[in-house]
Amino acid sequence: MRKAQLKTPLGIALIEGDSRGISRISIVEENKETSTEIPEELKTCVRQLSEYFQGERQQFDFQLNPQGTEFQQKVWQALQEIPYGKTTSYLELSKKLGDVKAVRAVAAANGKNPLWIVTPCHRVIGSDGSLTGYAGGLWRKKWLLNHESPSPQHKLF
Structure with missing residues (x-):
């Protein structure tokens, strides 16, 4: 490695x-x-x-090789589909994966994401629009969401 x-x-x-x-x-x-x-x-x-x-890239295209369970891999793949500058909730993510009752499992897999920024777990927020847990610290999550905000004058948090 x-x-x-x-x-x-x-x-x-x-x-x-x-x-x-x-x-x-x-x-x-x-x-x-x-x-x-x-x-x-x-x-x-x-x-x-x-x-x-530097604000010059919104997508990554290098080869990924994260290690995790089959369920974690499914969650991480779903995270990859959240567009730059957009957010989703844990509930919406679990619905997308086909099990609305899997919110806690989805959140746990999200927390184990081994690919900071590239697999954008920072784009997942609470159903009420609030910032929720982030392994790197909420201040980093806030920074990342503001960095990806479509308009420099419009800050999300």
Whole structure:
């Protein structure tokens, strides 16, 4: 498994992957140095994340290889379908997956998302429109939603 650290406006992103794709992108709380040499397998991911934070990219097209259960994979795939600048609720996501009673399971799978930003779990909010739990901290979720807001004058939260 190859690794690289990328400085973002929200902290240091730790990127892990190999020739089969990117398996993990996480935010690290420790004050880590950024990578000076990026492994070949991670270069496209690093470039596209940099473009995202510069406001130049709305979709990612590098190979993903997240590890999880079949149900988690279904949830993560559904998250991929939430458009940039849009949000959905846990309830709507569970309906989309075919089981309105699976809200808690969907929320748990969402919380285990190994691909920060690329699998946009930050786009899932409460049914009442409120910000809800986010492993990276609600302040990061708020920042990401505002970053993706269609109009710079119109902030979501």
